[in-house]
Amino acid sequence: MPDLHYEEPLLADLYDLDSGWSIDRDFYLSLAGKPPQRILDLGCGTGLLCHAYAGLGHAVTGVDPAKAMLDVARRKPNGERIEWIRSDAQSFRSAERFDLIIMTGNAFQVFLEDRDILATFATMRDHLAENGRIAFESRNPALDWPSRWNRDADLDAGGCIIRQSRRVLAMTDKRIAFDTIYALGDRTLVSSSALLFLSRDEIEARLTASGLQVEAVYGDWACQPFDAATAEEMVFIARAA
Incomplete structure (x- = not known):
C-alpha cells in the first residue's frame, strides 16, 4: 500500500508544494528526444513530468498505485491527453511498448524486497520498444x-x-x-x-539478472560521473541486453 502522504487526498493535494518542478525533472524531460515518443512514467505521482512530456507532443502513460495522486494528476493541464493507470510497477501490463520508461523521485527505493525489484525491472524490460531506454535514480548509500x-x-x-x-x-x-x-x-x-539503500554494484547486478544492460551511471543531474564517496544520487540509464 502507498504511504499516507501519497494516498490521503488532503496530502496528495499538497504534494507539489514540497516536490515541485526541479533540476531532476529537467534531466528526465531532456531524455525524451524529438516528439512524438512513447513514454511510460512508473510511479508518476501527481504527474508533473507526464504533463510536461504531453505538452511537448509525446504519447504518455502515467502509472501509480495511489488513487489520490492520480486524482490530482488528472485535474492538471494536458490531463485528458495522458493515459492514467492505477497499478503498482510490479504488476503493470500493457500491449504498448515504450521508447522511454522512467521512475523518478527515488521511487525505486520503496521496493524493500528483491522480488519486487526484479518484478519491476521485468516490467520495464517487457515494455521496452526496440532501442528504448530506462532511466531511474537511487540515493547513494555511502552518505549520512x-x-x-x-x-x-x-x-x-x-x-x-x-x-x-x-x-x-x-x-x-x-x-x-x-x-x-x-x-x-x-x-x-x-x-x-x-x-532501501542499495549500492551501485547491487543495483547493476539486479539489472543484469533482469536482462538489462547499464548504459551510464551519473552522480548528478548534470551527467557528471558517479563518485561513490561524494555523489548524492546514482542515476541509471539502461537498455535491453
Missing part, C-alpha cells in the same frame, strides 16, 4: 542520510501554513524507516515510510 532527513519545514498552502516534520526512526539492514508528520491546524497526520 539520517542526519540530512531530520528536519522541519513550513508549507504555504494558499496562506495556510502547514508544519512538516521528518523523523528518522531506524536504519537497519540497508533500510531507513522514518515518519513524516503534518500539522494542519487541529489535525495531525503521520505517514510512516521505509526505503
